[in-house]
Amino acid sequence: MARTGPKNSARRVLVWLGVTLAVLTAVLAGGIMTGHASWAPKLALDLEGGTQMILAPKVAGGSGINEEQLNQAVAIIRQRVDGSGVAEAEISTQSGRNVVVSLPGTPSKETRALIQASADMNFRPVIQAGAGAAVPVEARTPVDKLPQPTAAPANSSDQNWVTADVYKKFEALDCVNPAQDKQERSDPAKPLVTCEPAAAGKPAIKYILGPVEVKGSNITTSSFQLQRGAQGAVTNQWAVDIQFDAEGTTKFKTITERLNQFYVAAGGETGSDPKSQFAIVLDDQVISAPRAQAVITDGRPQITGGFTEQSAKALSDQLRFGALPISFEIQSEQQISATLGGEQLRMGMLAGLIGLLLVVVYSLFQYRALGFVTVASLVVAGALTYLAIAILGWTENYRLSLAGVAGIIVAIGQTADSFIVYFERIRDELREGRGLVSAVENGWKRAKRTVLASKAVNLLAALVLYFVAVGNVRGFAFTLGLTAIADLIVVFMFTHPTLQVLARTKFFGEGHKFSGLDPKRLGAVPLYRGAGRIRTPQDKPVPTPRAKNTGAVAEAERRMTIAERRLAEKREQAKPGQPAQQGHQGQQGQQGQLAGSPKSTSKEGK
8 A cells, every 4th residue: 555644755856856957967967968958057148248239231222221110120030039949049120220130149041040030021923943053055945945935924923034044044053052142132023033051851942922912011920730631630840830911811712723733733732833932032032932732712722742840930930030121231241259258157157156155154054954944945946947948948049147147046035935945934934833843744735825825926026028029038037937837836846845744853853952943942732731721812821940941931922923013912911810810710719619619518417
């Protein structure tokens, strides 16, 4: 039969906490072994330094840029950077003309491309597609055999858009080495020859695209999720969902009606007519070119086909944040040093160590051996927080800033406060005359509500601050909320179970004077004042001269709650001769008279 007592339950909880720490450590170690993670948390721009890019805005038509447009550009670029998973980036304006983007560390190629991407996102029909490599000069189509339009194009998919110049550019274009082919901004009313870069084992492809039919500004939102099958069951294939506004819905219905005809004529899924494809173009470069397998009438197309979670997210982000009101070009890019650097980080760590040391000294002075439980709890909370930050740096690219370090330092006191609330509840129970085992269980019931309420307030404040604030303040809010969660885990899975186990040891259970739970030092009142008499709340402890302990009495008075202090004052005012005391003495007199009655009766009999 399994043992289910408090001590065994406490041990099981402690084991589960150990397993949790071991699993988190193993996950981080696995990331380190694969070369994707490190034991040290990633640092933000203010502590590590990074890359600074100055973007010069360009408005269509060469007109000037106003402050509203620049501020909107900053907001959208910030959304792009945050959406790409880069944490603690700094984005600001410079001299009212340029946008300065500072990223921690060295940004990836995808992140740099996402930041540089301009507002020129659109949807174009595919007219022709081919392998990404440039056609050798000797193998190119002779001039007399180049295509020539026979009539005015009827629609954006018409082959008559392909002139001799367009086809020569198509053959000469090299998408395998795109750096060799710098392209200028295209005309949305004319055909475009461009590339879809190679990615994830997929070769580069080059296209001849028709004029723009749907603009990127017609996209209201996009998302990615696992695709659902015909019966509604979730599959293992990722898909990207797009939602158009009213104008985009009407235009996209028209284009899919035409492209779907090419899809059906080519044999459906077995066919390969490129004219059934529509290209999503960002900065004159194709980011995806799906086929129109159906007519989309509700403005909610879904793009499927060979996506991984990462590639689906990347495409979704490009669609969602790919409509800036202005275009940009990189004016300069340089590496920058840490704005605060190692010295400021060392000072922050020193401040944290001083705060931790003060908490430890106070705990040991106030609670003696019980203070070591506080120290151990802080160590466990620190380990959980450290592992969480390191793993988030690996999986979510979270970076720790100086503001985040400040949040951790503030959390030291808040975490210790939870332990103090619990310990004081246990001491209150001991003062009431209960044994330590009972005091631990009853004190936990009272302290648990207080701790939960306190951490709920901390989490609410952290959430509000995180979603309302921007920049480094969000780093402070994040670590504040993270440490609050770690504190709850430690209090419930370490501090309380540890005290349940310690309460059954001789050192703590018998109230050793160095345990911090000595009933005499706490001014505890014995549960029984005499044979057959149980102490009531109205009884005032009357220590005998030999048992009197001035320090313990003073400690007990100092620890009184307001209600207990008022009750004690009322008892002090109720002196002999007053009604409350007379009633008590009258009862004693009556008891004495009844006790003597048999003796009087005996005399009368004689």
